[in-house]
Amino acid sequence: MWAPISVAWAGAQCTRSVDASSAESAQSPTSRARLNGWCQALGVQSWMIDAGYGANWGGESRLPDADRTGKHDRLLDDIIEQERTSTGRVGPIAVIKTLRERTGLGLKDAKDAVDDYLARHPGRIDLAPPTPSAKAGCGVLAAILVLSALMLAAMAVRADDRGDETVKRDFAGEWAARELHTVPIAYRNDGFSQFFRVGPLTRQQLEQSEIDPLANSHATILVWGLGPGSVFCFDTKAGQVFGEPLTETQLAMLRTNDRWVHKNVTGLIEQGNCPLKVAVERGHELGLKVFARLEMQHEYGPVSDDNWMWVGLVGDFNKLHPEYRIPGTAQLDFKHQEVRDFKLAILREAAEAGADGLALDFVVYPPYFELADAAIMTQFIREIRAMLDDVGQKQGRRLELMARVPFESYDEYGLDWQTWMRQALIDYIVPSHLRPNSHFDIRIEQFVDLAQQTGAKVYPTLWQALGFVTTDQDPSSEKAGKRKYDKPKTQGMYSAQALLFHRAGADGLQLGFATCHYGSAPWLDDLADPQKLLYADKHYMVDPITIRPGTFATNNVEGRQRGEHTYGLRIADDVAAAIAEGHTVNAQLVLNMRPLFPGERVDVLINGNGPVSFSGDTEDAAARRGADAIDPSKRSHATFVFDRDWWKRGEHMVPMPADWWLLGDNSIRVVYSASTLAADNPFSLTWIETLLDYDR
Structure with missing residues (x-):
């Protein structure tokens, strides 16, 4: 279009x-x-x-x-x-x-x-x-x-390619007409967390925990991380192995298991077991392709010797060359040939170590230029493609290239993935969130449309967390013995996102995790099979970014304060078809909002049906007033992140008819009204979710 x-x-x-x-x-x-x-x-x-x-x-x-x-x-x-x-x-x-x-x-x-x-x-x-x-x-x-x-x-540029469609698509029609089939999985680890354990770590332990669980599964590609972006967890000569250049004083700044990462990686290398080569060799024995993944921009600012992450996770290339940085940041500027040459040298090492392909992770973390320059970045992709062809020719095979990019705002960062696909520079495109706490529904239609013309494969990312807060420990919380908690991502959420991707025509799925979870969550493999998902329980969430800031402005309407917002939600379930086939489908609507007070009311209409209502004039509402809802986009995380169930505060749930939900686009109209309204306590909404439970 x-x-x-x-x-x-x-x-x-x-x-x-x-x-x-x-x-x-x-x-x-x-x-x-x-x-x-x-x-x-x-x-x-x-x-x-x-x-x-x-x-x-x-x-x-x-x-x-x-x-x-x-x-x-x-x-x-x-x-x-x-x-x-x-x-x-x-x-x-x-x-x-x-x-x-x-x-x-x-x-x-x-x-x-x-x-x-x-x-x-x-x-x-x-x-x-x-x-x-x-x-x-x-x-x-x-x-x-x-x-x-x-x-x-x-x-x-076609509107479809740019992600700003000017014509409303008939998703229900497209999805109903598309034949669903099982797709392969590319399983991605972060290249650091698999070593983040008390050691010494042996080759056998690494294989058993991080590679072997993928045997006899739908996983066909293991996307093996090379490290945290600026220092590495494989036997590199172009860069530095994590922890190598640090003094004892600097190592002491890190977390206990950071120091074990250093010992585990260097110990494996000294034994002749470079982790990347272990992954390649064991992966090949199991019939997996192994792609080496590079985080294209992970520099852990701010630039300060008091910042433990800058000290421990950033290499000398950045530390010794401030002239290569984007001014005022720790980020490297890809306009410098030296920056691109450094990245290319790391990638060449990985290709020569036996990887079947490379995975360029451009979601970690833009920007890449002070002023975005798509021409420079595209030329860099050409150079990577040429390097792979050179190495592949020597090895007697073709090496593949995968690129993970934000599904929106890519132009701002000089990431012209459309040209990469049209010029056959990449074999796989991996559309993803830029921040997982912004979008639940990653719309991949523009990628699928172009892939059908170019032959590239679309493997959207299913991410490991909702990411409303970071749960990574820092040295201070480790010493205090405190653990951080995020709002958990449920199995139903994975199923909902996976079915959305299947409906949209994905060629495969990339599971984005820190380590391998196939052993503890074998149901992850079922995400590849849409037939197993059609009648699996689902948990959908309205894109949080469309709700923020969540505060309702009101006007006086017939003596009551009244305000409303309408939100969109795509549903991949065909509830009407499921009911026709004999399934019982139970639905619940979940609103996370501040407690309601006497005289307040929230009515929710789904596609014009309803309403389902929440009232402040109930015993349940009165019982909730002791604990206000927590909106992580508005409050300091330090005030609640150590509370395991902080996300439950403000959670309001009500049953609703399941057949109000339609395959494709849905409209959720939220109407707030009150007899009076305190100026210092406006009504606010954090999340909107729906649960679909199937039972014959």
């Missing part, structure tokens, strides 16, 4: 908003005949249509036959009447555009609906082009505007 192009005619009668993708409807003779007159009247000649200045609206309609016949007649009657009243003339482009705005239909579905309407109501829409006199009033300016707009469209 191309972004819409606004074509302004000089006369007031000649204003139209034309979606450039209309041009490519010319693929069918009937549509071509109808639209050519309009396009030519707008100054768009047939060569422009043939050149493809527009989106693909060819292919099969997603609208079922029953929906295409007559469903929108009443709405189309209204649209046509309004258009004729306002402009004196009714053209097909304006009607299609308005129909899409009111219904959310895709371009082809809207065109088909209008075509069907015309077949039954001929003459209601003017198919002839505007008269010559009307066209003449537009003058040379119109032609310039049209041609300029089309030239810009020709140079534009």
